[in-house]
Amino acid sequence: MNFDFNALPLQPVTYAATLGPTVVIAPHPDDESLGCGGLLALLARAQVPVWCVLMSDGTMSHPNSARFPAPARQALRETELRLALAELGLNPANLLTLRLPDSQVPGPDAPAGAAAVARLVEFFQEKQPATVLCPWRRDPHPDHRASSQLVRAALAQMLPSPRLVEYLVWAWERAAPADLPQPGEVSGWQLNISSVLAEKQRAIAAHASQLPGSCIDDDPAGFTLAPTMLEHFENPIEVYLEATA
Template identity: 75%
Template sequence: MSELPFFEFNSLPLRPPEYAATLGPTVVIAPHPDDESLGCGGLLALLAQAGQPVWCVLVSDGTMSHPNSVKFAAPARRALREQELRTALQELGCSSDALLPLNLPDGSVPSPDTEAGAEAVARLVAFLRQTQPHTVLCPWRRDPHPDHRATSLLVQAALAQLSTPPRLLEYVVWAWQRAAPSDLPQPDEAIGWRLEVQPVLARKQRAIAAHRSQLAPSIIDDDPAGFTLSAEMLAHFEQPFEVYLEAR
């Protein structure tokens, strides 16, 4: 797949940092620990700075980043990655306890038409009814990772069950590098804009750095085939803005 041209995102309208506060109480849905920091860490920091409540739903257990590790067996990987996420939330100024882990299988997040997916949707609905957010953040519906796409389907199914659903904003993670033309918003499908996050960019970088297992050299050092974020990928999230897409 060809990399998404920088100008495609760079040409979107830029909204000031103060715009974040207008989103109100917000729930971020993260397919894996680190997606919250990469895709929308700046927005989360700005929300926290403005005194807006922020909650996080962690969809998968994150265990498939280093599946062959012996030092960190699957339960230890799950605990490590969840703790990294909690640390990242603290770095962003958010409560590390405002977290709902769904513990779905990393790499195999189910769709809503399965038993496990329907159970996840029910938990999401209950959580959204409890927290009453004004805004929900989730990955772009065709972000080129199967767990991100499945997460989008789960969120859409949950929102469809709410009488007054919150505003849905979609953030991009893998679309920066892996998007095919068909992955991108089609005409009249969505509008896009950028949020300036320069005032909290250092916070965002510290939150990304909290995910130590995903950065080279990983603290999970006994799985040579394990995943780490490349420098080229990380460079996209050093920019002083974040991109959001919203259905028309």
């Protein structure tokens, strides 16, 4: 039986601030806006400190573009991310870029992954977040899964460990039954983001290179978010999962 996200308790706007100082993990620029843009905007409204960690370099969305070679794609996407954070009311300077290879984010057992874990531990110790927002551990994109593994490895080295809250991006469209939460694995909650849905939509729009009509128009096989995918993120409800004790 599929996990019933709609059965999760609905939290009011004021619940967002209870997360306290928060770090959001974005495997790619746009995941932060798609998966938890409403929550981030509510944190900003409540004047709760928020930092963003961008895991990958974001260059594989249009790998065959000549007008936008890899360094230009990376710069463009990081600029779009900063614009999106500003649209959410956050400080665009509160950004750590790890620049791991897009579509090949390593796990914690690889040398590059171990180095990323060490940098995450350092960053978490410096910022002392109460909560870390991270993609759902089995979100279908491999970079999302690897990012979850890296974050979990970093949090395992911290006592006390920040609260880990998981958000969904690709699971809405592409999850196999085994990708979804299993009985007893997680609890969770829904959050009413209707009051900041406009901010979330502006943040998604800031990632213009990933949307239909992308400025990177010389790679016919390049990636853009499908309208059906974008429709899901017009919902005034966001869903969050947390491991059961």
